[in-house]
Amino acid sequence: MPRPTLRTDRSAIAANVARVRAATSSEIMAVVKADGYGHGAVTVARAAVAAGATWLGVTDVTEAVALREAGLEQPILSWLNPAGVDAALAAARSVDVAVGSVDELRDLLDDAVAPLRVHLQFDTGMARGGTPIGEWHELLRVARDGRDRGLIDVVGVMGHLPLADHADPAANTPAVLRMRQARDAVLRAGFGPVRVHLAATAGALTDPATHFDLVRVGAGLVGIDPSDTVPLVGAGRLTAPVVHAARVAAGTAVGYGADHVTASDTHLCVVGVGYADGIPREQAGGGVEIAGARHPIVGRVSMDQVVVDTGDVLVERGAIATVFGPAGGAAPTIQEWARWAATIPHTIVTGIGPRIGRSIE
Ligand SMILES: *Cc1c(COP(=O)(O)O)cnc(C)c1O
Numbered sequence: 001m002p003r004p005t006l007r008t009d010r011s012a013i014a015a016n017v018a019r020v021r022a023a024t025s026s027e028i029m030a031v032v033k034a035d036g037y038g039h040g041a042v043t044v045a046r047a048a049v050a051a052g053a054t055w056l057g058v059t060d061v062t063e064a065v066a067l068r069e070a071g072l073e074q075p076i077l078s079w080l081n082p083a084g085v086d087a088a089l090a091a092a093r094s095v096d097v098a099v100g101s102v103d104e105l106r107d108l109l110d111d112a113v114a115p116l117r118v119h120l121q122f123d124t125g126m127a128r129g130g131t132p133i134g135e136w137h138e139l140l141r142v143a144r145d146g147r148d149r150g151l152i153d154v155v156g157v158m159g160h161l162p163l164a165d166h167a168d169p170a171a172n173t174p175a176v177l178r179m180r181q182a183r184d185a186v187l188r189a190g191f192g193p194v195r196v197h198l199a200a201t202a203g204a205l206t207d208p209a210t211h212f213d214l215v216r217v218g219a220g221l222v223g224i225d226p227s228d229t230v231p232l233v234g235a236g237r238l239t240a241p242v243v244h245a246a247r248v249a250a251g252t253a254v255g256y257g258a259d260h261v262t263a264s265d266t267h268l269c270v271v272g273v274g275y276a277d278g279i280p281r282e283q284a285g286g287g288v289e290i291a292g293a294r295h296p297i298v299g300r301v302s303m304d305q306v307v308v309d310t311g312d313v314l315v316e317r318g319a320i321a322t323v324f325g326p327a328g329g330a331a332p333t334i335q336e337w338a339r340w341a342a343t344i345p346h347t348i349v350t351g352i353g354p355r356i357g358r359s360i361e
Contacts, residue, residue: 001318004240004273005357008039010047012235012326013221017051019232020204020220026211028204029055029077029197031218033063038349039222039236042070043360048221049074057216061086064095077119077156080129087111098158100129102138105146112151118143119156122182124175124198126162136182140189147191154191157183159198165344167206167227176209183212202227223326224334224345234326234333236349238273238356242290242319243305245269254307255299262298267310271321274304278351279323280341289322289331290315324348 020028030053036044045056045067056072058064059080067076078090079098084107090097091114099105100121108116120143123130131139146152159179163171179198186194196212201220203210206227219226223234247267254260254268262268271288275281279301286297288308298309308321325331334345341348 001241001243001272002239002320003357004238004277004355005359006038006352007237007239007359007361008036008043008047009233009235009237009326009361010043010050012223012233013044013047014051015233016220016223016235017048017053017217019230020201020215020217021052023205023230024208024211024215026204027055027195027214028053029057029214029216030221031057031200031216032067032221033057033059033218034350037218037222037224037346038352040358040360041066042072043358044221044235045072046070053217055214055216057218061090061093061095061097065089065093068093068095077158079119079121079158085111087116088113091116096155098156099139101131102135102142105139105142109142109146109149109151112146115150115153117155118146118152119158119195119197120154120182120186121158121160122178124159124161124178124182126160128160130159133178136185140185143191144189154186154194156195156197157186158196161198161200161203161210164200164202165226167202167229169207169209172203172207172210179212201225205230219346222349224349226344226346228335231327234324236334237325237331238323238352239320240271240273240277240323242269242315242317242321243272245310245315245317245319247314256302257300260299262309267312267314268298269308269310269315269319269321270305271308271323272305273323273356274302274306276303277353277356278348279306280337280343280348280351282342283337283340286337286340287332289325289329290319292330294330294332 030048199210204215
């Protein structure tokens with residue numbers, strides 16, 4: 001029986017990078033946090049770099065080291081760093097780190113042993129990370145002190161767009177102004193040159209005013225435009241085998257709680273993935289593709305399996321069901337799954353569990 005597998009399509013990632021490239025002349029950072037949005041951090045990073053991305057982005061230094069171990073030599077920025085920054089490791093592996101507050105910067109300076117490349121992160125209107133404007137002065141004072149002691153080099157100025165899922169330049173204006181203000185404050189404080197970066201996927205695709213020197217693109221690499229305005233190519237295909245199939249009579253109760261009862265004589269089959277693999281249990285209207293046709297999931301999603309009603313078609317055990325894939329065929333897209341589960345496509349792809357095999361095409 002072929003095992004449930006998520007295939008990552010490198011040509012889709014290349015097409016998505018090309019789409020971003022067409023929208024900006026700034027450099028492109030490939031953001032591969034959360035294992036490359038579930039598609040494999042190294043796989044996505046390599047494909048994005050081959051297609052023209054010149055930076056890599058992650059949320060902690062451990063993720064960055066894994067990219068270095070895989071041979072990726074591009075500049076890497078790690079922000080957030082929830083487990084703290086191992087400053088010696090970051091310096092040894094040439095990993096840039098972002099600091100989002102005076103406290104964070106002081107902690108870093110306590111540990112820094114070699115000049116560590118730092119990006120100062122400013123709150124550009126989100127109140128989720130980034131130094132609030134009232135602390136900028138102190139942040140810059142402490143950063144100057146760290147630089148003068150030879151502990152850090154300030155090489156970047158970072159913000160984040162609060163309306164990262166909008167395609168609305170007017171709504172981005174306050175963040176863009178705040179970003180310019182931060183850049184000017186950093187330059188006036190005697191740092192420079194610095195790379196300035198604000199936009200994520202939606203800003204990169206829809207609002208040139210947000211681009212500055214570098215755009216940080218994560219979701220877009222795997223085919224998600226959070227603003228839902230630019231068609232990108234889904235980079236993942238999740239398949240699983242049919243492990244059981246049978247003909248049943250009208251009136252047959254299906255699955256836990258008998259939530260579904262067949263309305264007529266039909267064929268059911270069981271596909272071997274469930275909520276432990278990332279299939280949303282709270283979904284309505286979901287389906288899978290088998291042999292070129294879409295069939296509905298019926299009854300509750302179980303931990304390891306779902307039941308599919310194939311109507312007149314008796315599916316063979318061992319047939320392959322596609323849970324999601326790129327748009328264009330009968331297979332559902334991750335955007336459809338997001339609608340069925342009342343969520344965003346990001347949670348679908350980052351939720352794919354460890355039992356699912358991975359492959360690259
Ligand atoms: C995740 C993240 C990104 C990438 O956002 P996408 O919308 O997935 O492109 C960019 N910047 C920061 C700070 C992030 O946390």
